[in-house]
Amino acid sequence: MPKHDILTLAVQLLVWARLGKKEWVTHSVPSLAQAIEQGGTLLQAGLFQLENSSGTLHEAFAGVRRRAELAGPALHPTAAACHRVERDGLLDGIQIYELFSSLGPEFGPELTLYHSSLTELMVRLAGPTAGTTTYCPWDQVAQVSSGVLRVGGEPAVENPLITPFPALAAVASGNSCRTAYSDPIRSPSFIEGGKLESFDQAVALPPLGVKVDRELADRDLFGRFNISNATWTVLCIQHLMACSRRRVVVVVPYSLLFGMGADRKLREQLVRAGQVRTVISLFPGLASGTAIQLALLVLDPRGGMKQVRFVNAGGEQFKAQFGRAKVALDKLDDLVREIGSGGASEIGRSVDPAEIQKNDFSLQVERYVVHQDRLALQQRLAHLKTACLGDLVSTVRSPSVSKSDSDSIPALEVGASDIPRTGFTRPSREVMVTEATGQGADHFLREGDIVVTIRGSVGKVGIIPGDVAKAGPGGWTAGSSLAVLRTRSDALVHPAVLMLLLRSPMGQELLSGISSGVAIPMITLRDLLRLEIPVPLPKAFKKAEEILDQEEGLRKQIAEIIERQDNVAGSDSAYGLLGESEEDETS
Numbered sequence: 395m396p397k398h399d400i401l402t403l404a405v406q407l408l409v410w411a412r413l414g415k416k417e418w419v420t421h422s423v424p425s426l427a428q429a430i431e432q433g434g435t436l437l438q439a440g441l442f443q444l445e446n447s448s449g450t451l452h453e454a455f456a457g458v459r460r461r462a463e464l465a466g467p468a469l470h471p472t473a474a475a476c477h478r479v480e481r482d483g484l485l486d487g488i489q490i491y492e493l494f495s496s497l498g499p500e501f502g503p504e505l506t507l508y509h510s511s512l513t514e515l516m517v518r519l520a521g522p523t524a525g526t527t528t529y530c531p532w533d534q535v536a537q538v539s540s541g542v543l544r545v546g547g548e549p550a551v552e553n554p555l556i557t558p559f560p561a562l563a564a565v566a567s568g569n570s571c572r573t574a575y576s577d578p579i580r581s582p583s584f585i586e587g588g589k590l591e592s593f594d595q596a597v598a599l600p601p602l603g604v605k606v607d608r609e610l611a612d613r614d615l616f617g618r619f620n621i622s623n624a625t626w627t628v629l630c631i632q633h634l635m636a637c638s639r640r641r642v643v644v645v646v647p648y649s650l651l652f653g654m655g656a657d658r659k660l661r662e663q664l665v666r667a668g669q670v671r672t673v674i675s676l677f678p679g680l681a682s683g684t685a686i687q688l689a690l691l692v693l694d695p696r697g698g699m700k701q702v703r704f705v706n707a708g709g710e711q712f713k714a715q716f717g718r719a720k721v722a723l724d725k726l727d728d729l730v731r732e733i734g735s736g737g738a739s740e741i742g743r744s745v746d747p748a749e750i751q752k753n754d755f756s757l758q759v760e761r762y763v764v765h766q767d768r769l770a771l772q773q774r775l776a777h778l779k780t781a782c783l784g785d786l787v788s789t790v791r792s793p794s795v796s797k798s799d800s801d802s803i804p805a806l807e808v809g810a811s812d813i814p815r816t817g818f819t820r821p822s823r824e825v826m827v828t829e830a831t832g833q834g835a836d837h838f839l840r841e842g843d844i845v846v847t848i849r850g851s852v853g854k855v856g857i858i859p860g861d862v863a864k865a866g867p868g869g870w871t872a873g874s875s876l877a878v879l880r881t882r883s884d885a886l887v888h889p890a891v892l893m894l895l896l897r898s899p900m901g902q903e904l905l906s907g908i909s910s911g912v913a914i915p916m917i918t919l920r921d922l923l924r925l926e927i928p929v930p931l932p933k934a935f936k937k938a939e940e941i942l943d944q945e946e947g948l949r950k951q952i953a954e955i956i957e958r959q960d961n962v963a964g965s966d967s968a969y970g971l972l973g974e975s976e977e978d979e980t981s
Contacts, residue, residue, distance in 0.1 A: 395461075395464040395465060399461045399464055400461075400465075402457075402461060402558065403458065403461040403462065403465060403472070404472065404476070405558075405559070405562060406454070406455055406458050406461070406558065406562065407426065407472060407473050407476040408476045408479065408480065408485065409454065409562050409565055409566050410426045410440070410444065410455075410476070411426045411427075411476045411477050411479070411480035411481075411485075412480055412485060412566055413425060413426070413565070423440060423443045423444060423447070424436055424439070424440045424443075426440070426473060426476065426477050426480075427477055427481075428440075429473070430470070430473055430474050430477055434469075434470060437469070437470065437473060438459075438462070441455070441458050441459050441462050442459060444458060445457070445458050445459055450561045450564050450565060450570060450571060450573075451561075451565060453558060453560075453561035453573060454558050454561035454562045454564070454565045455558065456556075456558055457558070507535060507537070507681070507682040508537055508599055508645070508680055508681050508682070509680050509720075509721070509722045509723070510537070510722075511680075511714075511722040511723035511724070511726065512645070512676070512680050512690075512722075512723055513537045513538055513541050513599070514541055514726065515690070515723055515726055515729065515730070516538065516541075516597050516599075516643045516645070516690065517538065517541040517542055517544075517545065517547075517597060517643075518726070518730055519643050519672070519690070519692050519730070519733065520595045520597050520641055520643050521595065521640070521641055523542055523545050523546070523547035523594075523595070524545055524546035524547060525546060525547075525548075526547055526548065526594040526595065527547075527548050527549075527550060527593040527594045527595075528542045528547045528548065528549050528550070528593060528594065528595050528596065528597055529549075529550050529552070529584070529593040529595070529596040529597075529598075529634070529637050529638060530542065530549045530550065530551045530552075530560075530596075530597055530598065531551070531552045531553070531578040531596070531598050531600075531633075531634075532552075532553060532554075532578065532598060532599060532600055532601060533549075533551045533553065533560060533598075533599070534553050534555055534557045534559065534560075535557065535559050536551075536559040536560045536562065536563035537599060538597045538598070538599065539551050539560045539563055539564075539571055540563040540566075540567070542597070543563055543564060543567040543569050543571065544567065546569075548569075548570070548571075548572075549564075549571050549572070550571075550572040550573075550574075550584060550591075550593060551571060551572065551573045551574070552573075552574045552575075552576060552578045552582065552583060552584060553573070553574075553575055553576075554575070554576065554577045554578075555575070556575045560573050561573060572584075578630075578633060579610070579629050579630065579633055580610065582616070582633070582637075584637070589616065590616050590618075590636055590637050591637065592637065592638070592639050593637055593638055593639065594638070594639055594640050594641075595638055595639075595640050595641040595642065595643070596634045596637055596638040596641075596642045596643070596644070597642075597643045597644075598630070598634055598642075598643070598644045598645070599644075599645050600626070600627065600630040600644065600645070600646075601626075602647065602681070602684060602686065603626075604626040605626070606624065606625065606626050606629065608623065610629070611624055611629070616636065617636075618632050618633050618636045619632055620632075621656050621659045621660060621663075622656070623655065623656050624656045624660075625650075625653075625655075625656050625657060627646050627647060627650050627657070628650075628656045628657065628659075628660045630644070631644060631646070631660060631691070631693070632660070634693075635669070635693065635695050638695050639695060639696075640694070640695070640696070641671075641692065641693070641694060641695075642691070642692070642693040642694075642695065643690070643691070643692050643693075644690075644691050644693070645688050645689070645690055646688065646689050646690075646691055647686055647687075647688065647689070648675065648676075648686070648687040648688060648689045649910075650689070650757075651673065651675075651689055651756065651757040651758045651759070651910075652756050652757070652758045652910045652918075654918070654920070658754070658755060661755040661756070661757055662755045664693065665702070665747050665750050665751065665755055665757075666747070667697040668694075668697040668698045668699040668700070668747065669693050669694050669695060669696075669697045669699065670691070670693060670694075670699060670702045670757070671692040671693060671694050671699055671702070671703065672690075672691070672692035672702070672703045672704075672705065672733055673689060673690075673691060673692075673702060673703070673704050673705070673757050673759055674689060674690040674691075674692075674704075674705045674706075674707050674733065674759070675687075675689050675705070675706050675707060675708040675759040675760070676688045676689060676690060676707055676708055676723075677707075677708045677709070677713055677721065679720070679721040680721065680722070680723070687708070689759070692733075700746070700747075701736075701744040701745060701746055701747075702744065702745050702747065702750060702757075703733060703735075703736075703742065703743075703744050703745075704742065704743050704744075704745060704757075704759045704762040704763050705729075705732055705733050705741060705742045705759070705763070706741045706742070706759050706760070706763045707723070707729055707741070708759075709741070711725070711741065712724050712725055712728070712729050740763075741763060742763060743762050743763050745762045749762070750762075754920070754921075754924070758910055760907070760910075761907070764907070778928040778929075779928065779929045780926045780927060780928055780929060781926065781927065781929050782923065782924055782925065782926055783879075783922060783923055783924070783925045783926075783927055784923030784924060785882075785885065786881060786882060786885040786887050786892065786927075787844070787879040787880060787881050787882060787885070787892070787923075788879075788880050788882060789877060789878060789879060789880075789919060789923070790836065790837060790839075790843065790872075790878035790879075790880050791837055791878075792827075792837055792838075792839075792871040792872045792873075792876075792878060793805065793827035793828050793837050793838070793871055794827060794828050795807075795825055795826065795827055795828075795874075796826045796827055796828045796829075801828060801829055802826040802827060802828060802829060803826065803827060803829045803866065803867045804824060804825075804826060804867055804868060805824075805825055805826070805827045805838075805867070805868065805869050805870065805871045806821035806822075806823065806824060806825075806863065806868065806869070806870050806871070807821055807823045807824075807825045807870075807871050807872070807873050808820070808821045808822075808839065808845055808856075808858075808870060808871070808872050808873060808876065809821075809822070809823060809873040809875070809876070810847045810850060810851055810854055810873065810875050810876065812856075813845060813847065813854045813855070813856035814856065814949075816945040816948075816949070817942070817945040817946050817948075817949045818856070818857060818858065818859035818942070818946060818949075819845055819856030819857060819858060819859075820859065821870050821871075823873075825871070827871055835865035835866070836865075837865075837871075838864075838865035838866070838869040838870060838871060839858050839862055839869070839870040839871060839872060839878065840858065840862060840865070840880075841858055841859065841860045841862050842857065842858065842880075842881065842889035842890070843857070843858040843878055843879070843880055843889070844856070844857055844858075844878070844879040844880075844881075844889055844892060844893045844896070845857075845858070845872055845876045845877070845878055845879075846876065846877045846879065846896065846905075846917075846922070847875055847876055847877075848875065848876065848877045848916060848917040848918075848919070848922065849874075849875040849914065849915075849916045849917075850875050850914060850915065850916075851915075852905065852906075852909050852915045852916060852917050853902055853905040853906060853909070853917075855893055855896045855897040855901070855905075856893070857889060857890060857893040857942070858870065859946075877917075877919060877922060879892075886932060887929075887930060888930075888934070888935030888938060888939075890935060890938035890939055890941075890942050891930045891934045891935050891938040892930070893938075894938050894941060894942075895927060895928070895930060896927070900928075901927070904925060904926075904927060905917065905925070908921040908922065908925055
């Protein structure tokens with residue numbers, strides 16, 4: 395019997411055990427206790443009557459007889475165990491999703507399960523839901539609708555896959571739940587008068603990593619999508635906004651907050667319309683099967699928001715750890731108060747749209763909720779003359795690594811591991827690169843080029859020495875995780891000065907402020923060139939050259955000492971340590 399059928403049957407039996415306390419029970423459907431007492435015939439008859447009921451009860455118990463047949467002799471003891479669980483009060487106060495997830499968190503890779511603490515927070519952020527309608531698309535395991543039902547709301551669930559769990563949640567709660575089985579993006583079913591039905595609010599956990607047909611937006615009949623080459627997440631948010639009157643609460647990949655292309659266009663639209671209410675960063679681990687970092691967006695389709703509330707909930711303050719891998723949100727009351735607050739704190743801040751526009755419509759929480767040390771740095775920079783890094787340097791694109799020997803030449807590549815803490819940077823890896831033509835010489839590293847790691851261990855800074863090889867075969871290139879900055883001739887900033895500034899604690903703090911991503915930290919070239927740095931004094935280049943010369947001299951001395959140290963024992967470290975053999979003594 396497939397595992398998902400075992401788990402589904404278990405949940406259906408547990409809900410049947412509760413039916414005796416709910417208005418769903420009719421005279422034709424026996425309670426589970428009665429069916430167990432009178433034997434297998436009544437048990438089978440009860441399952442038949444449940445599956446052949448109408449409306450929500452039918453949806454909740456669809457397929458239960460087939461699963462009972464697959465269970466065979468194990469059906470009766472399983473049903474008896476479910477009855478005892480209900481009789482002893484072990485189901486009191488438990489949502490159907492909590493029940494399901496406890497029975498089988500590895501139900502199937504096609505379903506992503508979220509911790510119930512996250513869905514509870516989302517329902518609370520939706521505002522007063524009692525007596526209102528809440529749109530819950532992609533709620534295949536009743537993660538959201540069970541929470542809406544608990545607070546007296548009326549959920550409307552739309553799923554691409556047919557599952558009994560939303561209906562089971564409604565039956566278990568004694569309330570009703572509208573369900574539709576269709577793809578919310580490609581073919582929505584909640585339609586009135588040829589238009590999308592409008593709900594009071596929407597609370598959604600869209601699937602992650604879905605690939606999008608580029609023609610999907612062009613085939614839309616409801617005018618939802620106006621961003622070309624939209625990602626799946628962008629389409630989901632635009633759909634939710636089109637279906638909601640008052641509020642949208644949606645989980646998104648954290649990359650949406652700073653991504654370019656369609657992600658940026660969506661953020662600009664939402665911010666300009668005043669539709670962003672709250673942005674909350676979360677820690678990884680709240681979704682099963684993935685370590686991706688998530689964020690929570692609270693949107694207002696009506697617009698007119700004068701400020702955006704940013705809250706950093708990704709730290710330890712709101713994190714509960716269970717074992718080695720399981721995490722949950724903790725202290726939800728404190729978190730909700732922080733979200734609703736308008737003041738500034740170490741984890742929250744309300745921001746005007748003009749400031750977001752100045753940051754190129756980035757919604758990355760760390761841009762606005764900063765540590766006290768970074769805040770002090772910003773105040774210090776306010777009294778200094780600054781310039782955008784892009785006004786001082788241009789970027790250099792290195793030759794691409796070649797996969798064919800016919801059009802390639804040998805080169806030496808500088809990687810992130812080649813950048814030392816002090817001194818000059820030199821390559822250590824041989825590669826084959828595509829033979830450059832035209833302006834190809836400009837793509838090789840030259841003296842004074844500054845290299846910065848922008849992917850992985852971001853923020854390492856180095857400078858290329860004067861003994862760099864000439865462009866062409868044997869020339870030096872930069873790896874894909876590095877950005878190459880070449881000072882402009884009209885900028886009047888010496889490369890050594892700029893490198894030391896970026897390498898300093900102040901420069902490192904500035905670079906960390908534009909870093910994004912958790913699993914793989916990164917800095918976009920756009921953000922790097924827009925970084926404001928203090929302008930050095932013109933005479934600083936002499937001091938910078940002295941520093942680099944001293945560092946290089948010390949590097950050579952250290953290398954000589956290490957070489958001498960390696961040779962102390964000689965070429966054979968065992969020589970002279972072993973006694974002469976008996977044969978040698980007699981000869």
